Amino acid sequence: MSSSQIPGGQPLLKVSGLKVYYHISQGVVKAVDDIDFTVNCGEFVGLSGESGCGKTTTAMTLLKILPREGVIEGGQALFNNRDILSLKKKEINAFRWQEISMVFQGAMNSLNPVHRVINQMINAILIHEKMPREKAKEIALELIESVGIERSRATAYPHELSGGMKQRLMIALALVLHPPLVIADEPTTALDVMIQAQILDLFKQLRQRTSLSLLIITHDLSVLAETCDKIIIMYAGKIVEEAPTEILFNEPAHPYTKKLISSFPSILADKEIDFIPGNPPDLIDPPAGCNFHPRCDYVIDRCRAESPPLVDEGGHRVACFRRNEI
Amino acid sequence: MAEGILETRNLKKWFTVRAGFLASLVSKKSDSYIRAVDGVDLEIKQGEIFAIAGESGCGKTTIARLIMRLETLTDGEIWFEGEKISVLNESKFKEYRRRIQMIFQDPYGSLSNNMTIGEIVAEPLKIHNVYTSLSEVEERVLAALEDVGLRPAEEFATRIPHELSGGQRQRVAVAAALVLDPVLLIADEPVSMLDVSMRGQILQLLLELRKKKGITLVLITHNLAVARQMADRIAIAYLGRVVETGVTKDIIDNPSHPYTKALVSVVPVPETGVQRERLLLTGEIPSPIDIPTGCRFHTRCPFAKDKCSVEEPELKEMPDGRQVACHE
Numbered sequence: 001m002s003s004s005q006i007p008g009g010q011p012l013l014k015v016s017g018l019k020v021y022y023h024i025s026q027g028v029v030k031a032v033d034d035i036d037f038t039v040n041c042g043e044f045v046g047l048s049g050e051s052g053c054g055k056t057t058t059a060m061t062l063l064k065i066l067p068r069e070g071v072i073e074g075g076q077a078l079f080n081n082r083d084i085l086s087l088k089k090k091e092i093n094a095f096r097w098q099e100i101s102m103v104f105q106g107a108m109n110s111l112n113p114v115h116r117v118i119n120q121m122i123n124a125i126l127i128h129e130k131m132p133r134e135k136a137k138e139i140a141l142e143l144i145e146s147v148g149i150e151r152s153r154a155t156a157y158p159h160e161l162s163g164g165m166k167q168r169l170m171i172a173l174a175l176v177l178h179p180p181l182v183i184a185d186e187p188t189t190a191l192d193v194m195i196q197a198q199i200l201d202l203f204k205q206l207r208q209r210t211s212l213s214l215l216i217i218t219h220d221l222s223v224l225a226e227t228c229d230k231i232i233i234m235y236a237g238k239i240v241e242e243a244p245t246e247i248l249f250n251e252p253a254h255p256y257t258k259k260l261i262s263s264f265p266s267i268l269a270d271k272e273i274d275f276i277p278g279n280p281p282d283l284i285d286p287p288a289g290c291n292f293h294p295r296c297d298y299v300i301d302r303c304r305a306e307s308p309p310l311v312d313e314g315g316h317r318v319a320c321f322r323r324n325e326i
Numbered sequence: 327m328a329e330g331i332l333e334t335r336n337l338k339k340w341f342t343v344r345a346g347f348l349a350s351l352v353s354k355k356s357d358s359y360i361r362a363v364d365g366v367d368l369e370i371k372q373g374e375i376f377a378i379a380g381e382s383g384c385g386k387t388t389i390a391r392l393i394m395r396l397e398t399l400t401d402g403e404i405w406f407e408g409e410k411i412s413v414l415n416e417s418k419f420k421e422y423r424r425r426i427q428m429i430f431q432d433p434y435g436s437l438s439n440n441m442t443i444g445e446i447v448a449e450p451l452k453i454h455n456v457y458t459s460l461s462e463v464e465e466r467v468l469a470a471l472e473d474v475g476l477r478p479a480e481e482f483a484t485r486i487p488h489e490l491s492g493g494q495r496q497r498v499a500v501a502a503a504l505v506l507d508p509v510l511l512i513a514d515e516p517v518s519m520l521d522v523s524m525r526g527q528i529l530q531l532l533l534e535l536r537k538k539k540g541i542t543l544v545l546i547t548h549n550l551a552v553a554r555q556m557a558d559r560i561a562i563a564y565l566g567r568v569v570e571t572g573v574t575k576d577i578i579d580n581p582s583h584p585y586t587k588a589l590v591s592v593v594p595v596p597e598t599g600v601q602r603e604r605l606l607l608t609g610e611i612p613s614p615i616d617i618p619t620g621c622r623f624h625t626r627c628p629f630a631k632d633k634c635s636v637e638e639p640e641l642k643e644m645p646d647g648r649q650v651a652c653h654e
Contacts, residue, residue: 051492
């Protein structure tokens with residue numbers, strides 16, 4: 001269940017003017033092109049859009065794990081008033097996992113197959129914090145329990161566990177040092193619906209029990225509908241809309257969001273199958289004006305010439321000249 | 327009532343897991359079997375869209391591969407247009423393979439980058455040797471590309487798969503299946519690798535093909551929402567068997583098997599403020615090597631009775647026409 005009131009926390013992460021370009025032999029790909037957003041303390045934020053919209057690049061930038069071609073061209077990302085992007089290499093190592101940790105898509109395959117899962121967790125704790133091994137073990141066991149896995153399974157090797165259990169363990173591993181922010185990139189995409197439901201339940205419990213902030217990145221809007229306070233929609237490297245979950249689903253104001261929601265199949269009702277004609281733009285040579293205008297039903301001359309700014313009206317941010325007509 | 331086009335009777339596929347020579351000496355361990363498909367009866371009618379749905383490991387893809395004879399049957403029969411095709415030899419079967427075509431999940435892996443789109447779509451014609459002249463090949467290839475909406479067809483025919491988007495690639499895969507004028511198309515997760523905005527295009531295309539050409543479609547999917555939108559009828563599979571089958575709308579709106587109930591209840595919906603009763607199953611699907619006795623779902627079923635662990639329920643017809651395999 002998503003609640004209508006947003007927890008009134010302080011901004012934990014404040015990204016502004018972020019630009020990340022990939023310099024490849026064919027040219028410069030503007031993967032993330034001037035985006036701003038905040039994640040408040042205790043808030044669950046969803047970041048969605050289609051492949052190539054820049055959502056994963058955003059996550060990789062925040063953890064500074066961009067591939068060599070990816071260059072941060074501008075902007076800042078303030079985390080607790082410290083700019084992540086200007087951290088030195090040494091500082092980053094201490095920063096990752098302790099301040100921000102990440103759960104990747106298919107993370108269950110990143111457990112080391114030759115070590116028992118409990119030892120992997122203990123080691124993760126000991127790398128960052130000085131404490132007796134016994135104490136680290138106790139912390140690890142508690143975490144394993146908190147993600148719904150019996151203590152007795154902690155000594156198992158990864159291959160003895162199912163995909164869902166491994167994914168839950170990865171979430172436990174991400175929480176091991178109690179970071180204030182966890183970034184989850186497609187955390188349930190490779191899983192069956194039953195396991196997905198278990199993971200989403202886990203997120204909801206964490207939200208009730210802790211002050212964790214979570215940035216969930218997924219193309220699956222239905223996952224976000226069930227877990228997030230607010231949702232950010234990206235298209236071709238830019239944020240096109242941001243709104244509290246309920247408003248985004250019930251009163252989408254950007255033509256892209258509207259189409260995306262109506263294209264999404266639902267088991268609840270007979271829905272006409274809808275889709276967005278055409279393909280996402282080439283980010284080396286994006287169209288003039290609004291990136292979405294070649295696929296948009298509401299296009300006017302102005303959209304072809306000018307890129308619409310992201311305008312905030314009472315917490316509902318939309319980048320469209322015709323937002324009030326949609 | 328439309329006529330049946332494809333029927334499977336007691337379809338079975340067991341994969342052997344070898345015990346190994348040394349192990350067999352030491353522990354007298356014998357080979358075990360993965361019962362991937364374990365007695366499936368399906369009846370697919372002319373011109374309908376039939377979905378086979380379930381979680382990973384339920385056997386849905388193996389069923390499709392058995393129909394295409396990409397796997398050999400362990401037991402059972404497959405009937406197609408009134409003929410028992412499961413007993414035909416390879417050369418006779420080739421004729422049927424022309425009439426039954428399949429498209430796969432991954433449009434990035436299934437198309438060769440060494441060939442142009444035109445060559446890829448022409449390949450099935452050449453394999454089956456069903457053309458009289460090269461100009462006929464060209465004509466049919468262009469017609470197939472037109473049919474799947476890759477226009478201008480002449481231009482697309484000269485391009486290479488890596489120049490196309492995922493949605494366009496999946497269209498090429500559909501064109502290559504259509505070029506032989508099949509009567510039955512099996513689509514194994516045709517949209518699960520595609521972006522949401524592209525999915526609709528492919529699903530719409532499949533619906534159009536049915537409308538224009540009367541093609542029967544078997545849709546293999548894990549996504550109940552896609553099945554709900556597309557399929558006339560559906561079969562829900564669990565551990566190699568069908569637990570419930572009938573009209574899609576009836577089954578998803580009002581599931582009667584406990585497994586279907588649970589599965590439907592946990593599908594997230596792209597809406598807010600919807601109150602739904604959830605039936606969250608605990609545990610995991612048991613291993614298909616070691617299938618529980620009795621009803622294979624009883625280990626996870628919240629309504630299991632003593633009888634369920636002993637006796638395997640058969641599919642029984644309900645008053646509304648659906649079939650359910652449950653003692654209750």
